[in-house]
Amino acid sequence: MYEPITIKDIAKALGLSTSTVSRALRGSYEISAETKKLVVEYAEQFNYRPNPIALSLKERRSRSIAVVVCEIANNYFSQAINGIESVAYNRGYHVIISQSHESYEREIVNVEHLASRSVDGLLVSLSAETNQFDHYKNLHDKGFPIVFFDRITDEIETHKVVADNYQGAYNITKHLINAGYKKIAHLTSAAHLSISVERLEGYKAALRDNKIPFNDLYVKNCNHGGMIYNEQEDAIKSLLNLKDKPDAIFSGGDKLTVSCLAVLNELKVKVPDEVALAGFSNSPLVELMKPGLTVVKQPAFEMGQTATELLIKLIESKRPVTEFEKIVLQTEVFERESSAKKKPNKK
Amino acid sequence: MYEPITIKDIAKALGLSTSTVSRALRGSYEISAETKKLVVEYAEQFNYRPNPIALSLKERRSRSIAVVVCEIANNYFSQAINGIESVAYNRGYHVIISQSHESYEREIVNVEHLASRSVDGLLVSLSAETNQFDHYKNLHDKGFPIVFFDRITDEIETHKVVADNYQGAYNITKHLINAGYKKIAHLTSAAHLSISVERLEGYKAALRDNKIPFNDLYVKNCNHGGMIYNEQEDAIKSLLNLKDKPDAIFSGGDKLTVSCLAVLNELKVKVPDEVALAGFSNSPLVELMKPGLTVVKQPAFEMGQTATELLIKLIESKRPVTEFEKIVLQTEVFERESSAKKKPNKK
């Protein structure tokens, strides 16, 4: 079968010892020029490549990192992974991807599997179900490098990279208010997620600053983060059935925003005339929609890059790191028709 | 730092040899029940996990496979990767993802890097630039397991998984014809790609079967597979500037289809009234667009699954495999407004 050449083969063929071959290949000064040449040419000819697994065993590191996200078929995450990959690649690391599909159990299995010495570090965005962190805490306490991004937790002290969810939510809510909407509902993921909390706060703050009372009934959680269409459907229907119907919806997640529009279309609710819509999304397609969606966009690629840089810094640090950073990147609002100025007829 | 427990640690702590511990852990019959219990309980208590790297070295395999695609931020590929991951995970394989970004050079570097013994097999969808296959041929000749999917090549004899691009193109072209369009242009990726060739053939066949003459000027190639917006823009503009302007466009790629709509919107060209649009796409968002896009969808998830099953079969085969399969999965057409029946006013 497929049997690549090893350093031993070269040694045997050339009547040298493996140590000599090894040193010749890495240009050690204590090997004569002619031996070096001999070895290097032979290696070149037979296309010798050092066995990365043997190196891993020796150096006790695999030069690979893993990223744990809920779903890669999600624009935010595939963009973030692009950022991750770009940095990892340049630094000589492999990237292993695993998906939790928003399941706590699956997340645990994946993390344990990966961390048991097949990767040097972990890049994590929590699943919607996760509200316990022992599996991370154990690893982190042992000194295993972990960086959280996007969906983070306060329970573990390590590097973190997030978008400014508070400000993003604030800005887009304010945008809706400025466009004339007063009864703004908020559709969001599982309540305990960091992104949900921060976006809810930003939303509340914008209401408060504009003297709009906060209404509990206007906040709906989709605990599966947009994975289950029915959840969004039910949430939106119950919003529309309120006696004091909202005139706008601010949705707090990529899948949520899009499926919100899908539900409204399904129900033949006119956007933005009956209900305006705006929310977090990183899809490049939202501008092509009917209507074009007003979104707040996270710098996904940069977040992935930054998180990876921090992770590699952790991995390659000589001494245990005790000072951790939390990096907050800014979001950007893109205004489109789905939140066009409210028409006066419907006061 | 992070120093996980090894079989040696257990042996030392329990005053046994490593062989005994190893055998106890895997339940060998020649270890007494009490010793087994002792070892297993100790291992459990200290959360022993075998070092996968050491195992890899010994077994000469890494239990990981790599997938080489152009871009994961593409619905087709992220869905396919989901399928790949689902099978790999169940069979105990890691998945390593690498992107060529449609670059031939990048593809080579990635493949060489991965194949030099850090993965057991390769799942490949070719980049748009790739029209030489030596890097694959060398590996394949040495017995290294490779499975191609989606964008394949005839130059290498191994397992392949594709959608029925010919039939898909035929069906959607026929759909356009049935809807009353007669001057159908075709926007596609690099001409040498297998998918481009097959889709072009299907398109031609549908025209032929309906007695519509094939027009060379109606076929436009975007050699970067939709990565560069300007390329699509130029192609479409030149189509619209033809003296005999097409009344419909059939686009042959995920990004192409979407950016085609973007360009048409940009140019204020009414879809489908001025130009109808239909094409290959796996985005779940196309139904929300303005107008909803008629698409032909590939069974991406299943393709990923099937390719992975074939690859693992190759990897785990005792004897060299010489009989290879080419599996063709069916596509599905989803009709929407972008190809609504042509209005008679514009004859």
Add this chain to the structure above:
DNA sequence: ATCGTTGTCGGCATCGTTTGCGTAAAAAAA
């Protein structure tokens, strides 16, 4: 002639795990 130095290279252990073989003690058979 003896010693120290320098230039080249090989031996061996190491990383963590598995496994074939050998062997001590205990049990069974003679």
Add this chain to the structure above:
DNA sequence: TTTTTTTACGCAAACGATGCCGACAACGAT
């Protein structure tokens, strides 16, 4: 009691590469 068998374990090699240490020649210095 002696021999054979069984039980239960240890030793060492192997996977591929590295690096410490030591060997040995040739050389100049004493």
